[in-house]
Amino acid sequence: MPVKPRCTFKECRTAAQRIVGDCGFCDGHFCAKHRLLEDHKCTGLEDVSLAQPVTAPLHHNLEHNSAGGKSTEDTTQWWLCKKESHERNAAQLEAERTQVIRGV
Numbered sequence: 001m002p003v004k005p006r007c008t009f010k011e012c013r014t015a016a017q018r019i020v021g022d023c024g025f026c027d028g029h030f031c032a033k034h035r036l037l038e039d040h041k042c043t044g045l046e047d048v049s050l051a052q053p054v055t056a057p058l059h060h061n062l063e064h065n066s067a068g069g070k071s072t073e074d075t076t077q078w079w080l081c082k083k084e085s086h087e088r089n090a091a092q093l094e095a096e097r098t099q100v101i102r103g104v
Contacts, residue, residue: 004016005029006029007021007029007030007031007033007034008028008029008030008040009028009030009031009034009039009040012031012033012034014031014032014033015031016029016030016031017030017031017032017035020035021035023035023037023040023042023044024044025037025042025043025044026040026042026043026044028040028042
């Protein structure tokens, strides 16, 4: 009988969940308790407080990383896209919020 994959979070030995327990950022396999990025302290997460402010002009971020990695322009554009998407989703959720009717 094949061995069930176990959660890769530190010393957790619970069975990993199929599909929803797979992290695309760190390639780990996690149980229900550790499947969220924040719960398994994903190494693929970048601290937003360390990133440059989204309001910074793009022309300041055109220098390329000396280590040959992604340019700061790519990173800034990614954050702008992520922020815009988040704001759009928040506005949609607010527009679809259910209102409680009292006294009915």
